[in-house]
Amino acid sequence: MVDHILSILIFFPALAGMFGFMINKDSIRAYGVAVGVIEFALSLLLWFWFDGGVAGMQFMEQIPLLPSFGINYILGVDGISLFIIVLSAFITMIGIASLTETPNVKNMIVTLLFLQMTMVGVFSALDGIVFYVFWELSLVPMLYIIGAWGGPLRIYASIKFFLYTFAGSLVMLVGMLFMAYFYYQATGEWSFAILDWYRLILPENLQLWLFLAFFLGFAIKVPMFPFHTWLPYAHGQAPTIGSVILAAILLKMGTYAFIRFSLPMFPDASVALMTPIAIIAIIMIIYTAMVAFAQKDVKQVVAYSSISHMGVIIIGTFALNVEGISGSVFLMIAHGVVSGALFLLVGVIYDRRHTKLMSEFGGLAHVMPRYATIFGLMLMASVGLPLTINFVGEFLSLLGFYQQSHILTLLAGTAIIVGAIYMLAAYKKMFFGDVTKEENKNLPDVNKRELLALIPLSIITIWLGIYPKPVLEPINKSAEAIVQLMHDKSITDEAKMRIPSPLNKAQTSQTSSEGAH
Amino acid sequence: MLEPINVSMESLNVMTLAPMLIPVIGALFILVVDLFKSNLDKTLYVVLSLLFLLIDFGALVDSSGLFMQNGTLMGMFDVMLIDGLAILSQFIIVGASMLFIPLALTNKRFHEFSYPEFFALFLFMISGFQFMVATDNLILIFVGLETASLALYTLIAMHNRVKSFEAAVKYFTMGALAAGFYSFGAMIFYALTGSVEIGQIATTLAGNGYADLGFVLVAVTFLLASFSFKLSLVPFHTWAPDVYEGSSAAMAGYMSIVPKIAAFVVAMRLFEFLIHSGVVWLEVVLYILVVVTMTAANIWALVQTDVKRMLAYSSVSHAGFVMAAILIGSTQANSALFLYWVLFSFTNLGSFSMLWISRQKKLPDHQSSDHSYDKFAGMIHTAPIAATSMALFMLSLAGLPPFALFWGKMYMISSAVTSGYTVLALIMALNSAIAGYYYLKLIVYMFMKEPVVDNDGTVYASNATLALRFIIGFAAIATIFAFAVLNPTLEFITSFVYNSGY
């Protein structure tokens, strides 16, 4: 079981989904929760078995798929993918547990289980094509969720989501085919295995082209400015559960892919394009934060806020040093938890009032104190208050990038200001002041089921904010490995200079600290 | 006095003829049966033709064994040419036909199937295609082509609706023109080289170093025109949508596969030697044809309101996509062509069969055409399984992994990449994205809209019988689990293509 835990993690939900068709629709929800819990337990088992001391891939599996063309079913996790997998299992469980949609809930739950398969698959795939398969497959369930349970514009939103991402990733596919071809030229045999690709050292101009090809696919997924406009529609129209999973996991695919593909495969290109990408990220941070400030719909605020946070993640990723990369990975987890919770919270109020316009609310803190408290907590986490999960990630990301560029970090740092602005403004509009609307006068506070979903998220938010070590350590190990790899295989001097080898640095810091004591 | 010509039987090796003769015999047999006892039930004829096709298939397996032993073999005064391409394409032809013929077993009665001639003609057509692919003699190609086409026109017409006659007439007339083009092109080649065997033509031309290239190009132009018609490349595609719409869904699905693979093989034989001997003109022209066909057909498919017509345009676009293989001309590309077509055949047959089983005898008034989009609205609520499998075929056609067609697309694009056609590869990729829209449109209708009133799901399976369900189920499963048998298939194809020197 230990050897195949990943395959089990991937295909168990799918199989369970199949069987789900047989369940009576009255008890399907319980079934969904049960499967979610089992899956989550399995993911915890994965974490438990995971050896935090090892930097490389673990639980590797390999089954030939199209060996003559170098396509194999290869799985494996390292410190970076591990926690995203655990997170996705967790979020899906929470999501199903807090599901409120009633119309054909069976289809919904089955779809969610399939979606989970694709998510775990993406984060554990170590073969380009297998990765691509899950990456594309994840679009379908989300398309259905948005399109079938969404708001009035749902069809427009879902098609836009699908086609936009699809188009981007097809270009990525061409990039992958090129990558495999270059590997073929270099070694005489086809291979789509990512670990093989890591060994391939390409001239800089090729790196640039391939980087751009992959970039298009990833950037649309993240989504990076100016490819971000599908996201507000998707979130605005999607049902709560859809937004939760979209924000918490699906967006992470893009940023994860940057770390898994772009950085180790094209170190020189990454260095060469660091500044433009950082500038895009800064635009994401500031511009989308301002757009979020202008929103009237609270869900849109959260949606745009995710784009803004993704900007910080990108910044951390392209810091190209251990601090930055671990920071960005940690921020992925953090943002997963927090944005997930925020969307759930929005869902709570939407279920009660069937509107998300902030002007409809006001003074909710009087009527729903518990709700206000949890929302406040998540708000503070989202603006990156210390001792909340987000701060660790944001701090490390910015800290890391500061080594690369001071002025850009200063600009990116405005995230903590603009973020506070739109979040506090939204909170004020919704919760402060007097209760003006009659229908808000006696709204019920959060109920048991909602608490069931929200309390664990709150606990994680605080726990990992105070004691991130258990997560941060394995991440750090793998981040060091990646940075070391980049340093070793980079060819231009600038890259060598920009990407400090963790080993040397470790020694230097050793000496300096000894000097201090 | 002339001496009597004596030809040793083994020098003929008649075996090469076997696969083509079997359907002919079958056809005659059916006619004979009908002579003795008329108005027998269609099921009999269906099973009979299925049997003969099975035998045919066996013969193919046999000759493929021969090929693996001692490579390409000629026969019948070197008119027959049994090489890898011939065998592979025949496999596809016969296989697809075997999938098609049971579609006649609808539970509604349709005009054409009540005639035994239908099945006879069908078998004649198959042998025609087989001849077409199993020779490099322009005469025999012509004969095969015309046998098949004439049979096909009739089959279409036998559907016996106003639209199908119109379709038949259009197809026929344009076909006649195409035949004219073909023979003219062949004539010029003959005039240039004094031979009608592609192999010799190639050698002769190479011998005199393409002395009068201008005439060669004119000849190629005419041949290209006639095959572009068969392959429905823009602007020679105009028949496709109308004929597909006019003929029955099953026949349309069949037409989108079998005639084209035959044409592809001939095109491969005709054009690739020219491309390899560096006729830049052809490269340019093919490039343009490929790109225009892919893109334009996609764009027209976007705006269709009838699913069948949409699928027609999409098949045109797929043809363009595959034509790229002939432009690229590498072994990988040619293998990709066959792989793609194998995968395409059951995906497409599957989707057309879905339309076929949902075919109504007469249209309700809210419905503009046989298979208008809104007919499928809310299908997931009324007929979930049907909707799911239809969606499956759509996703596969859109090239979404891991469904069948994705692997074909991937391998094809990869072959473009490998041969340095980067831009072409990108165009192909982006076209798949555009295509995504109209396949998605159907899914949107099926999964995200509310059913039209007075539509309980029965209509979607009104024609369904066990046989049809089986066919569709087979197609669906093949579509999902294609990746499992991908490796052996690809190796088989590659070895055949490689060993026949393409």
Added chain:
Amino acid sequence: MEIGLNHYLVLSTILFAIGLVGVMRRKNLLLLFFATEILLNSVNIAFAAISHYYGDLTGQMFAFFVIAIAASEVAVGLGLLIVWYKRHGNIDLDTMSTMRG
């Protein structure tokens, strides 16, 4: 003067062109079929001539096949034409455009 191969070829080409024009211009289905016949037969002339020029029979073989096929084409074509006429009472091309777009 001596009638050489080229004269035949030119003749065939001219005929072919006439055929093409006919195919494009004719609105009457029957005349359309005539045009296609012209096309094919123009090719036959050339084949015969070339075959004589090279002194091998392949060309003439081809010509015979073309004739045969032309004949069968006419058979099928006329069949369709008759059915159409039965239904619509005319054989005008412009009437057959129910499918479009």
Added chain:
Amino acid sequence: MEIYLYLALFSPLVGSLFAALFTTKSKTLVAGVVPSLLLFTSFVSSSILLVHILNGGAPVHVEMMTWMATGDLYIPFGFVVDQVSVTMMMVVTIVSTVVHVYSIGYMDHDKSFNRFFAWLSAFVFSMLILVMSDNYAGLFIGWEGVGLCSWGLIGFWFHKESASWAANEAFIMNRIADLGMLIGIFLVYWNTGSLQYDHVFEAFKGLDVDTLALIGIFLFIGAMGKSAQFPLHTWLADAMEGPTPVSALIHAATMVTAGVYLVVRSNELYSLIPEIGLFIASLGAFVAIFAASMALVNRDMKRIIAYSTLSQLGYMFAAAGLGAYWVALFHLMAHAFFKALLFLGAGNVMHAMHDELDPFKMGGLGKTMKATMVMMTLASVALAGLFPLAGFFSKDAILEAAFVEHHYVIYSVLLFTAGLTAFYSFRLVALIFHGEERYTLFGIHPHEAYKFMLVAMSPLLLLAIIAGSLKMTYFEMVTAILPDIEYHIHSHVTFWIMTIGTQLFVVIAILYAYKKYTTIGMNVPDGTSETENTFMYKLLKNQYYIPYAYDEYIVKPYTKLSALFWTEIDQKVVDATVDGIAGVIYDSGEQTRDMQDGNLSTMLRWMVIGTIALLILAVMFGLTARYAHVLG
């Protein structure tokens, strides 16, 4: 000792959590009492630590656990109790204990009684983290923590628009400064490879001046935010929307002094870059007079005190900037006591006057509220810096420092400000407690506050009086780690002249204020008198139009720009382009589909046209191929 450290640090947290349990319930007295007791515990243990330090005990340094560790970065939860931090701890715990007890009475009738104590104790906890942390990251935790709590407490009465607005303003303004602080921290890390004070200060010695200057500036930007230095000062006055005990604790005694603490803590840095120090000092002096001037004409009791706080903070920065770190710290301490007392007194008055804030509507309250009057008067005396109260010693030390360091401009500015301070504080006292009883017009029947509230205030009163006498012992203790510069004016003559002069100046100011605001029939400012129409008066009354300017030139444009970005850029440009591309593709389909007009002739034509096109291409190509050699 460590156990006391943990006691001191965590008992407020426990208290906060305990109170938090009751937040959704209606008022429960325990929710107020328990935190107060726990705070008292914290106070006791801090005093034990103080004793320990006073007896020359080694600083207590503990490392609780790792917080973040990645790459070379290693940040523990580490706490240190040394001379500086223990001073702060004492200040924080004393004042907060007093305020807690006081609040039990003050918030008596408030329905969110429990929530109040949860926030208040939480604040104390963060403040303690801030002062006790042994690294910059930990300091930043506390830094943000107090920010959060002040947000919650300013906006405590969130049903008031003004309150929630002020809360957000405070938070955001602090965030702006925090960015500076964050950058400072990054600089420290990348230049020294650590954030631990001891390690960092070691490493500073090896860095070039420019880097140090950069670090100094960015850290100080952080300090400017918390301590509401110009130009980030507007939030402090608005923060008076919070309950008065909050103002006393957070916006007078503790949080706002965090900036000063930061500078003092980083003295080893700032002593390496004197010119930055000078800048800080000058800014401090400027803020001192700037704030005092605004206090002169203001008609809001709490705002007046807030401005005076601001100006006193200016004093502290002046001292710190000039390198007199211990003086700054000393003034911080003294100021904490009397300013808190002043605020609490104001709180009593507000109770009496039903939350009336305009002193011109009061007067003559002395009769009914003796105790309060006494306390506030003494507090004002201390504030004005009259001998022998606390203010005298601390403020005098600052003036001397400025004089001795030969910064005569700063000196004279501060001196003049002392006069202003005296004036506005006694203007306030006079208006509230003396003169005719104007409140009768508004039909209010004032009453003295609860006894125990007054009792609770008494320790502050005591300290406000005697703190000065502790100066030397304090000096002995704190200079163990702070530069021990004794500021002595060498010629005794000048010294006496200065001291007496200052005192006289102050006394005169006080008397003038009394004279001006106790006279019967004194004209209440109503915008008629010509003084009020002078430019200067208007300027001061509108706080130099700075809040107006911020609103006009920052807030409004930001809002407009955001809306613009959304509606114009995001929707009309970015998204429109995406949809546009799709639209073009689709439309081209619509346009060209007529090619398929269903007519057979057209189809045949298309075929022929296609063929001819190919043919033309072929012929051209063939000709070029044939005549290639001719062409060249």
